[in-house]
Amino acid sequence: MEKIDLKSLENKVRKKIEKAESLKELDTIFKEVFGKDGEVKKISKIIPKLPKKQRKIFGEKFGKMKESLMEEFEKKAKELKEKAEKEVEEKEWIDITIPPPKAPIGHYHPITLARRKIEEIFQSMGFEVVEGPEIEDEWHNFDALNIPPDHPARDVLSLGKTFYLKSGGLMRSHTSSVQIRYMEKNSPPLRIIVPGRVFRLDAIDASHEIDFWQLEGLMVGKDISVANFKAIIEEFLKRFFEKEVKIRLRPSFFPFTEPSFEVDISCVLCNGKGCQVCKNSGWLECGGAGMVHPNVYKNCKLNPKEWQGFAFGFGMNRLVMLKYKIPDIRLFNSGDLRFLHQF
Numbered sequence: 001m002e003k004i005d006l007k008s009l010e011n012k013v014r015k016k017i018e019k020a021e022s023l024k025e026l027d028t029i030f031k032e033v034f035g036k037d038g039e040v041k042k043i044s045k046i047i048p049k050l051p052k053k054q055r056k057i058f059g060e061k062f063g064k065m066k067e068s069l070m071e072e073f074e075k076k077a078k079e080l081k082e083k084a085e086k087e088v089e090e091k092e093w094i095d096i097t098i099p100p101p102k103a104p105i106g107h108y109h110p111i112t113l114a115r116r117k118i119e120e121i122f123q124s125m126g127f128e129v130v131e132g133p134e135i136e137d138e139w140h141n142f143d144a145l146n147i148p149p150d151h152p153a154r155d156v157l158s159l160g161k162t163f164y165l166k167s168g169g170l171m172r173s174h175t176s177s178v179q180i181r182y183m184e185k186n187s188p189p190l191r192i193i194v195p196g197r198v199f200r201l202d203a204i205d206a207s208h209e210i211d212f213w214q215l216e217g218l219m220v221g222k223d224i225s226v227a228n229f230k231a232i233i234e235e236f237l238k239r240f241f242e243k244e245v246k247i248r249l250r251p252s253f254f255p256f257t258e259p260s261f262e263v264d265i266s267c268v269l270c271n272g273k274g275c276q277v278c279k280n281s282g283w284l285e286c287g288g289a290g291m292v293h294p295n296v297y298k299n300c301k302l303n304p305k306e307w308q309g310f311a312f313g314f315g316m317n318r319l320v321m322l323k324y325k326i327p328d329i330r331l332f333n334s335g336d337l338r339f340l341h342q343f
C-alpha cells in the first residue's frame, strides 16, 4: 500500500490554484484534480482497499481535503471572473461626455451664393427667375436674336466662338437665347432674369474662361424705357454690393437691341477713385444692354408696335469676382478646396 500524503497533495494543488491567471487555466487544474483521471479519483479508488479502521480516519481527512480544495477553487473562480469582468468593463468603457469629432461642413460655391442673392433681389422687384437649355439650336442662340449666319456680329461679339456638337446643336454662347424661349411661350408684360452657364471657345487666362456664367435680364411692357433699366440696375447693384454704385451707359451695338449700350459701373473696390482693378479709370465694364430690337419681337410672334422693353446681359463671374475680391476667373472651375472653403 503506497503512502498517500494528503497534506502535500493539498499544498501542491493550493499553490497551483493560487498561480492560475485565467478561468481557463483554473479549469484545467480542476480537471487534473477532480476529473475522471484526476488525483482525487485515484485516491477514492484506493480507499475501499484500506483496512477498516484506517479507512474511516483517512476517509474523513480525505473528505475534508476535497471540501476545502473545492472551496478554494470556487473562491479563485469568483476572483478570476470578477477580474475578467473588470477588464472588459475598462476596455469597453465609453465616455459619452466626449464631444464627437466634427463632421466636415461643405461650402457653397461663390457662384451659388451670388446667384441666390441676385435672385432674391430681382424677385423682390417682381422678376421671375427662368432657366433654359445649355444645349441650344441656331434659331434660339442666333437667328431669332437677329443674328443671321453671315452677320459680322457673330465674330465681333465673339459669339462665333461657339462650340458646335457633332450630334447637332451647340453649347449656348450666351443666355440671350432664353429671351427667345421665354417670349415664344409667354406674352408681355414680363420681367425675367436668367442666371446661367454659357460656353465659348477662348484662350483661358485670369479673366477669360470657356465655361462661365451670365446674368440675362428682360423686361417688356407697354412703356418700358431706358430710365426703368437704369433704376432697376442701380437698385440691383446697390443691394448686391451693399453700397452705392453709379452706372454709366456707353453707346454700343448688339443685333438684338436698338439702341444698345455697354454698361459700366463705378469701381466697387476704389469707389471710383482709380485703382489697379479699374486701371485708374474709376469704371468697370459690367456687360451689354439695350432696348429690345423690333425683329426680336417679330421672331417671337409679338407685335413690336405694341411692346417695348429692355434687355441686358452681364458677366456674372465678373460681378462675383468684384464682390468677393477674387483675382482670377480660373478659380471658379478649379475645384480647389482652399478656394471654396473661404465661402
Ligand code: DAH
Residues within 6 Å of the ligand: 157, 173, 174, 175, 176, 216, 217, 254, 256, 257, 287, 288, 289, 290, 291, 310, 311, 312, 313, 314
Ligand atoms: N448676349 C450678349 C453677349 O453675350 C450680352 C447682351 C448684350 C445681352 C445686350 C443682352 C443685351 O440681353 O441686351 O455678349
